[in-house]
Amino acid sequence: MGATKVRTQVAIIGAGPAGLTLSCLLHGAGIETVVLENRSRRYVEERIRAGVLEQGTVEVLEAAGVGERMHREGIVHHGIYLQFAGERHRIPLSDLADGRSIVIYGQTEVVKDLIEARVNAGLELRFGVADVSVHELETDLPSVRFTHEHEQFELECDAIVGADGFHGVCRPAIEQHLRVFSREYPFAWLGILAAAPPSSDELVYTHHERGFALLSLRSPERSRLYLQCAADERLDEWPDTRIWDELHRRVSLDGWTLVEGEVLEKGITPMRSFVTEPMQHGRLFLAGDSAHIVPPTGAKGLNLAISDVTVLAEALIDSYRSGNRSGLAEYSRTCLRRVWRAEHFSYWMTTMLHQLGEDPFDNQLQLSQLRYIVSSEAAARTLAENYVGLPLGHRAVAAD
Numbered sequence: 001m002g003a004t005k006v007r008t009q010v011a012i013i014g015a016g017p018a019g020l021t022l023s024c025l026l027h028g029a030g031i032e033t034v035v036l037e038n039r040s041r042r043y044v045e046e047r048i049r050a051g052v053l054e055q056g057t058v059e060v061l062e063a064a065g066v067g068e069r070m071h072r073e074g075i076v077h078h079g080i081y082l083q084f085a086g087e088r089h090r091i092p093l094s095d096l097a098d099g100r101s102i103v104i105y106g107q108t109e110v111v112k113d114l115i116e117a118r119v120n121a122g123l124e125l126r127f128g129v130a131d132v133s134v135h136e137l138e139t140d141l142p143s144v145r146f147t148h149e150h151e152q153f154e155l156e157c158d159a160i161v162g163a164d165g166f167h168g169v170c171r172p173a174i175e176q177h178l179r180v181f182s183r184e185y186p187f188a189w190l191g192i193l194a195a196a197p198p199s200s201d202e203l204v205y206t207h208h209e210r211g212f213a214l215l216s217l218r219s220p221e222r223s224r225l226y227l228q229c230a231a232d233e234r235l236d237e238w239p240d241t242r243i244w245d246e247l248h249r250r251v252s253l254d255g256w257t258l259v260e261g262e263v264l265e266k267g268i269t270p271m272r273s274f275v276t277e278p279m280q281h282g283r284l285f286l287a288g289d290s291a292h293i294v295p296p297t298g299a300k301g302l303n304l305a306i307s308d309v310t311v312l313a314e315a316l317i318d319s320y321r322s323g324n325r326s327g328l329a330e331y332s333r334t335c336l337r338r339v340w341r342a343e344h345f346s347y348w349m350t351t352m353l354h355q356l357g358e359d360p361f362d363n364q365l366q367l368s369q370l371r372y373i374v375s376s377e378a379a380a381r382t383l384a385e386n387y388v389g390l391p392l393g394h395r396a397v398a399a400d
């Protein structure tokens with residue numbers, strides 16, 4: 001029996017932040033979409049990832065109609081701490097970056113809000129799809145083939161958006177047209193979610209001879225903590241006691257205590273920088289992690305995904321409303337300026353704060369850079385304006 005033919009305007013592959021935000025933005029403009037996700041709703045909603053939203057991301061999520069709980073439960077921060085050589089220094093982000101701030105609100109919560117908005121609007125969002133493939137990308141009638149609940153479908157559309165993450169199927173489908181830039185780091189992050197009140201009022205990025213550590217949070221009752229580990233680290237070699245011991249060794253200061261609690265989740269995140277150019281081919285557009293990956297030290301991954309789909313939504317809406325397809329033709333060029341700015345900032349934060357190997361020269365350079373940042377307003381402003389996110393129209397990130 002052949003595949004069941006169905007139709008929509010924009011087919012979105014992937015129900016992560018990129019795909020879901022795009023679907024809400026397009027729905028708001030009256031454009032029909034179908035979202036296809038290969039995992040279950042529970043898996044997608046419970047996958048612990050990012051925690052820091054740039055102010056620009058907050059504004060886009062408001063525009064997508066999912067700002068209410070984010071504003072009620074999100075925690076606004078106006079600074080971060082850098083800790084090194086036994087000293088903890090505050091970087092006053094908002095004072096240095098025209099009053100812009102960040103919001104601490106877990107990616108899990110963003111995804112739950114977006115899914116709920118789509119389901120409540122009665123819009124098509126299929127979980128548990130399989131055998132997804134994309135076809136006829138260089139024609140005016142591209143299509144997505146997939147299986148869902150034992151039935152085969154062919155979804156015809158005007159455009160396909162590959163929001164299927166780093167391990168998705170969309171980028172590989174056009175890889176012969178792409179140029180890839182990548183860097184692997186010789187370390188990873190071991191992250192835990194703990195039932196412990198945060199030990200600091202703001203995030204603490206720690207440089208230490210034993211390795212990097214990061215104190216973050218999810219709520220007044222939930223801490224999110226990370227420590228640098230080997231790239232091939234095995235989670236079963238890290239019982240909770242060993243994790244807490246290592247965190248104490250890296251972040252403790254006189255007169256300050258790291259509060260422990262039950263470890264609710266733990267995982268290891270590999271560290272890589274990755275960009276594919278262009279981010280499109282024919283009627284397929286890549287957005288978010290399917291097109292680029294940053295090491296999480298700069299808290300940019302989720303925020304880049306949202307900025308990609310903001311550009312793509314505007315271009316698609318323009319093409320439908322006025323027939324003007326220039327935004328779609330320029331999509332990659334428009335996104336890649338911001339992507340590379342985030343890639344550099346994430347690389348810079350990562351190489352400044354992590355133990356890179358045995359060469360003491362690296363360590364001296366790192367300490368010099370950190371001392372410069374905490375003693376020079378100009379240097380601190382560099383970190384602050386990149387960390388809170390440059391405005392969409394900023395010359396450093398806007399296409400010429």
Ligand code: FAS
Nearest residue numbers: 014016017018038050164165168288289296299300301302
């Ligand atoms: P996502 O990967 O979130 O979503 C892609 C979706 O597509 C997934 O739901 C996937 O199941 C689905 N999919 C894949 N293949 C498919 C197929 N063939 N058919 C249908 N669906 C398919 N960023 C930060 O800023 N801070 C962090 O601390 C941080 N920690 C991270 C930890 C981990 C373990 C990982 C992997 C990433 C982390 N990131 C972090 C980055 C992360 O937040 C991403 O930038 C963000 O999820 C990007 O969103 P999407 O582009 O939507 O991709």
Ligand code: PHB
Nearest residue numbers: 050051216296297298299
């Ligand atoms: C997080 O809270 O998960 C988080 C915060 C800042 C980062 C990375 C991760 O740079």
